[in-house]
Amino acid sequence: MGDRQVNPSPEDVEQRYVTRVYARLDAERAAAGAALAAGPGAGGGAGFQARVEREVSGEEAARRLARLDGVERALCFGRIDHRDGGGTFHLGRIGLRDEDHEPLLIDWRAPAARPFYTATASAPGTLARRRHLHLRGREVVRLDDEVFDLDGLGAGDRGELVGEAALLAALRTGRTGRMGDVVATIQEEQDQVIRSALQGVLVVQGGPGTGKTVAALHRAAYLLYTHRDVLERRGVLVVGPNATFLRYIEEVLPGLGETDVVLTSVGELFPGVRAIAHEAPEAAVVKGDLRMAEAVRAAVLDRQRAPEDGLSVEVDGLTLHADAAAVRKARDRARAVRAPHNVQRRLYAHDLLEALAQDRADQYDRIADEPLERMAAEGGAPTWLQELMDESDNESLFDAEDLRLAKEELWADPRVRSAIDELWPELTPQALLEELFASPEALHRLACTLTDAERDLLARPAGSPWTVSDVPLLDEAAEQLGEDDVEGRARARAAELRRAEEERYAREVLDSAGADARAAERERADEEVLIGDRLRPGAAYGQGDERVGSVFLAERHHDDGPYRTTAQRAAADRTWAYGHVIVDEAQELSEMAWRAVMRRVPTRSVTAVGDTAQTGSPAGARSWGAMLDRYVPGRWREQRLLVNYRTPAAIARVAADVLAAVAPGETPPVPVRDDGAPPVAVRLPVAELPGLVAAELAGIGAGRLAVISSGARHAAVLAALPDAARGAAPEALDAAAVVLTAEEAKGLEFDAVIVVDPAGIVAESPRGGHDLYVAVTRPTRRLTVVHAGDLPECLARLRDAGGPGA
Ligand SMILES: Nc1ncnc2c1ncn2[C@@H]1O[C@H](COP(=O)(O)OP(=O)(O)OP(=O)(O)O)[C@@H](O)[C@H]1O
Numbered sequence: 001m002g003d004r005q006v007n008p009s010p011e012d013v014e015q016r017y018v019t020r021v022y023a024r025l026d027a028e029r030a031a032a033g034a035a036l037a038a039g040p041g042a043g044g045g046a047g048f049q050a051r052v053e054r055e056v057s058g059e060e061a062a063r064r065l066a067r068l069d070g071v072e073r074a075l076c077f078g079r080i081d082h083r084d085g086g087g088t089f090h091l092g093r094i095g096l097r098d099e100d101h102e103p104l105l106i107d108w109r110a111p112a113a114r115p116f117y118t119a120t121a122s123a124p125g126t127l128a129r130r131r132h133l134h135l136r137g138r139e140v141v142r143l144d145d146e147v148f149d150l151d152g153l154g155a156g157d158r159g160e161l162v163g164e165a166a167l168l169a170a171l172r173t174g175r176t177g178r179m180g181d182v183v184a185t186i187q188e189e190q191d192q193v194i195r196s197a198l199q200g201v202l203v204v205q206g207g208p209g210t211g212k213t214v215a216a217l218h219r220a221a222y223l224l225y226t227h228r229d230v231l232e233r234r235g236v237l238v239v240g241p242n243a244t245f246l247r248y249i250e251e252v253l254p255g256l257g258e259t260d261v262v263l264t265s266v267g268e269l270f271p272g273v274r275a276i277a278h279e280a281p282e283a284a285v286v287k288g289d290l291r292m293a294e295a296v297r298a299a300v301l302d303r304q305r306a307p308e309d310g311l312s313v314e315v316d317g318l319t320l321h322a323d324a325a326a327v328r329k330a331r332d333r334a335r336a337v338r339a340p341h342n343v344q345r346r347l348y349a350h351d352l353l354e355a356l357a358q359d360r361a362d363q364y365d366r367i368a369d370e371p372l373e374r375m376a377a378e379g380g381a382p383t384w385l386q387e388l389m390d391e392s393d394n395e396s397l398f399d400a401e402d403l404r405l406a407k408e409e410l411w412a413d414p415r416v417r418s419a420i421d422e423l424w425p426e427l428t429p430q431a432l433l434e435e436l437f438a439s440p441e442a443l444h445r446l447a448c449t450l451t452d453a454e455r456d457l458l459a460r461p462a463g464s465p466w467t468v469s470d471v472p473l474l475d476e477a478a479e480q481l482g483e484d485d486v487e488g489r490a491r492a493r494a495a496e497l498r499r500a501e502e503e504r505y506a507r508e509v510l511d512s513a514g515a516d517a518r519a520a521e522r523e524r525a526d527e528e529v530l531i532g533d534r535l536r537p538g539a540a541y542g543q544g545d546e547r548v549g550s551v552f553l554a555e556r557h558h559d560d561g562p563y564r565t566t567a568q569r570a571a572a573d574r575t576w577a578y579g580h581v582i583v584d585e586a587q588e589l590s591e592m593a594w595r596a597v598m599r600r601v602p603t604r605s606v607t608a609v610g611d612t613a614q615t616g617s618p619a620g621a622r623s624w625g626a627m628l629d630r631y632v633p634g635r636w637r638e639q640r641l642l643v644n645y646r647t648p649a650a651i652a653r654v655a656a657d658v659l660a661a662v663a664p665g666e667t668p669p670v671p672v673r674d675d676g677a678p679p680v681a682v683r684l685p686v687a688e689l690p691g692l693v694a695a696e697l698a699g700i701g702a703g704r705l706a707v708i709s710s711g712a713r714h715a716a717v718l719a720a721l722p723d724a725a726r727g728a729a730p731e732a733l734d735a736a737a738v739v740l741t742a743e744e745a746k747g748l749e750f751d752a753v754i755v756v757d758p759a760g761i762v763a764e765s766p767r768g769g770h771d772l773y774v775a776v777t778r779p780t781r782r783l784t785v786v787h788a789g790d791l792p793e794c795l796a797r798l799r800d801a802g803g804p805g806a
Contacts, residue, residue, distance in 0.1 A: 020098075175751050271573070275468045331424070584747065615770060662767075662769040
């Protein structure tokens with residue numbers, strides 16, 4: 001008996017494999033940790049080259065460690081067996097090799113992993129079997145097998161879901177308040193989105209719950225894996241609708257082993273400004289309109305003056321004058337240079353200083369000559385003096401060096417400086433916009449393509465807090481003004497030699513990365529400003545001006561402080577050019593917001609995911625072409641997601657009714673499951689919400705609940721539910737119950753949702769009932785609609801269903 005060989009169960013076999021995989025992960029972590037601990041002191045050699053190499057290997061170790069740390073959970077989740085001796089592969093969040101460098105775990109993004117995501121019962125490709133491994137910690141707790149039997153059932157019987165059992169199990173799991181990755185259950189239509197080419201603009205259009213967000217995040221991870229060379233250096237930017245949403249999705253990418261991604265919202269795109277103030281939707285519409293770019297431009301040009309009577313300044317008892325023609329010439333010359341306002345200003349100031357210095361020299365000449373000329377005129381000059389005077393006729397006492405010194409001296413004089421500042425001030429984006437909005441006269445004169453009513457919407461007192469729709473305008477202004485990085489340039493001057501070396505290195509980086517359009521543009525602009533050493537750095541200007549594109553990059557590469565990742569450096573730099581940008585809830589972006597986003601990705605490598613049927617902002621997109629054709633005329637490609645993974649069929653039917661009312665002609669996505677409690681409508685005073693919330697929470701166990709209410713009832717709902725989390729603060733995601741507006745709920749999901757005052761939500765929705773559509777598409781299990789008056793017609797199905805309070 002004791003000798004009898006018992007075949008190990010499939011679970012045991014997989015457990016053994018999984019244990020090996022985790023042992024390997026531990027070993028790799030230890031190695032990366034040791035490399036990092038050895039630190040920059042490791043490896044000898046002084047000089048820049050050695051330093052860069054050490055820094056790069058330090059970066060590499062830090063990155064590797066972060067990647068290995070993120071993938072602990074469900075590291076190995078699948079296995080594929082090919083037919084006819086094609087081999088067996090285990091799939092994981094990252095790839096691992098064993099001690100002999102043989103593949104142990106295939107990265108889910110590798111081509112070899114693809115059949116796992118594309119094989120269906122009707123089209124299994126070369127697969128004989130797909131297996132999902134479910135782990136708890138490092139323990140295998142369940143296996144789901146799909147055996148592809150070519151002679152078996154047809155597609156109609158099996159459906160086309162990939163890994164159906166595992167998918168449904170994943171969809172039924174209670175929500176945690178954080179989006180998780182779906183690497184084990186990616187569906188084929190999502191796989192196509194994820195693996196679509198890096199180049200160009202990809203629009204992913206799909207109804208609520210079709211996995212647009214989750215697919216976009218997996219796409220980020222896929223692109224980083226496949227194009228690591230470019231993207232690790234340039235970074236990937238994900239733009240989401242607000243800070244809560246960003247918190248909701250922030251764990252997905254680290255869980256996939258990727259950390260080089262910047263997550264931000266439009267309100268945070270401008271470093272140093274936190275836009276939190278609310279404003280009227282009508283004002284947001286005006287600020288989102290492209291005509292605002294013209295208004296900002298006009299406001300900048302308005303601050304570049306050439307007065308009719310020229311410039312006069314009192315200096316040391318003399319009135320120095322630059323006549324109108326000279327000032328106009330200086331302005332036109334500065335404007336002709338392709339550089340932003342604050343950079344052009346240096347040229348303008350230089351030319352005015354020259355005119356003033358020349359005037360002073362002429363006046364000194366006259367003063368010096370005057371007594372002699374008077375003597376000569378009175379016939380009292382001796383012959384030798386007369387001869388000398390004739391010889392020096394028209395010859396100034398001042399040479400070029402004197403003039404240069406005079407300019408420096410004048411620039412150091414506060415009266416001269418403030419006179420020049422009056423005509424062409426150095427401006428910050430904040431000051432420019434604040435002054436524009438605070439002056440009805442300036443608005444009238446400069447925002448001339450707007451109507452009076454539109455201008456009235458922009459007017460507000462100085463010192464008002466920034467709103468989200470101000471941010472693209474600040475960005476626009478920053479682009480027109482140019483930032484004068486005084487500190488950066490002072491640092492640069494102090495380390496001239498080191499910079500030269502770094503520049504050489506950065507040039508190599510630039511070359512290998514291909515042309516960086518943005519850096520090249522800056523380079524051109526700066527060279528033009530500096531042509532012929534006209535503004536040579538010196539005491540007069542106090543700063544080094546010799547910036548070129550690769551120096552920008554060198555500055556970005558080098559940092560005297562602790563090591564910063566690409567993502568950290570990119571996030572702090574408004575002018576960073578990303579390798580790829582993903583925009584979620586992209587339908588909400590205004591024209592001006594798109595302009596700010598596109599500025600950050602000169603290569604136009606963009607993924608825009610959204611649903612034009614959910615557009616809530618009146619400044620947002622009604623069609624993708626309206627937003628994108630301007631940047632990539634006719635060249636953006638669209639992929640549609642058609643399956644709803646979030647909401648069970650009964651709730652999806654209610655949502656479809658709402659959709660038919662707010663966006664007739666739009667097709668709702670097809671729900672993938674038909675379970676969960678039927679949705680109900682209850683007539684209930686807000687004061688009785690606590691009982692309903694308690695009952696719903698009991699119904700969902702450890703899940704999450706949201707109460708989504710109209711603005712009109714919001715305060716009353718908050719008062720009735722003092723224990724619930726409130727508002728869109730990111731912490732609210734951790735609470736069992738949260739009270740939100742429809743706007744705040746966008747992109748999020750909850751096990752149970754209570755929609756309060758649907759008629760109010762419809763009435764308040766700037767674009768009709770779109771906000772109600774958002775609200776009823778948030779639940780994964782239960783939907784309750786609470787109303788006091790009549791239900792909106794689009795919810796008639798709930799009334800007819802005869803729920804308890806219908
Ligand atoms: N292939 C999948 N496997 C498991 N879960 C999935 C899959 N695809 C989507 N889901 C789940 O479906 C839910 C909806 O996904 P997601 O939030 O990405 O949808 P969306 O299209 O962005 O929705 P919305 O338009 O409402 O923002 C999430 O819980 C997500 O994890």
